[in-house]
Amino acid sequence: MQIIATFEHSALLEIALTELEEKKVTSVYAVPLDLRKKEPRLMDSIHRADGVSFIDKGMIFAFMCSTIGTSKGFVWRGGPIIWGIVGAIVGFIVGSALSWVIYLIKRDKNQTQIKKGMKGEVVLFVTCEDNQASVVEDILWDHRALGLARTR
Known part of the structure; x- marks a missing residue:
């Protein structure tokens, strides 16, 4: 069973990882996402629109x-x-x-753009047994996961 969750990069994520280790869940893979490095484009195209129009x-x-x-x-x-x-x-x-x-x-x-120094998100991949899945989900939700998905 795989559980995929997203978190803000914070101390709660570290606490959740520690609790997962205490529950004998050892297959945990965390991937931090990169923050935006440059400003978004100002003009829209036919395939991408942000609702801002100057005309x-x-x-x-x-x-x-x-x-x-x-x-x-x-x-x-x-x-x-x-x-x-x-x-x-x-x-x-x-x-x-x-x-x-x-x-x-x-x-x-x-200031809808991400400021320099803001914390990014982390995607967490947890592989566990079927009987541990509900415990892992509870731990992740209790530590403020932004989203969670379960796969087999």
Whole structure:
């Protein structure tokens, strides 16, 4: 029977390993996961999206400003088509810049990226007899395992 569990790298993991040794479970393999070394990509692709978009507000502002530019273009020199295009371009730039500023403010507040020095996760592989499986699971859950799976 194999039990696979994930833990945060902490003293509780060490205590769980000690308790497993006391219960005569000797086949334990722990693998620490590497932390992210560089910033995630900012622009999304068709296969990966994180829900952050910089052109949504730009398109809305482009629509609003082009509508205003077109209506004022009937009075201004140049005509409604020119002022509608100018309004769309200016609105898109303003809206995209606003999205960028909001993104920077939220990123600094939340800091969703992993900071340097944060503890990583450890994947623990425990091989035991079928009659020891429930005891091993209880020990791992009691020491705050993040997740647990049982295989044969």
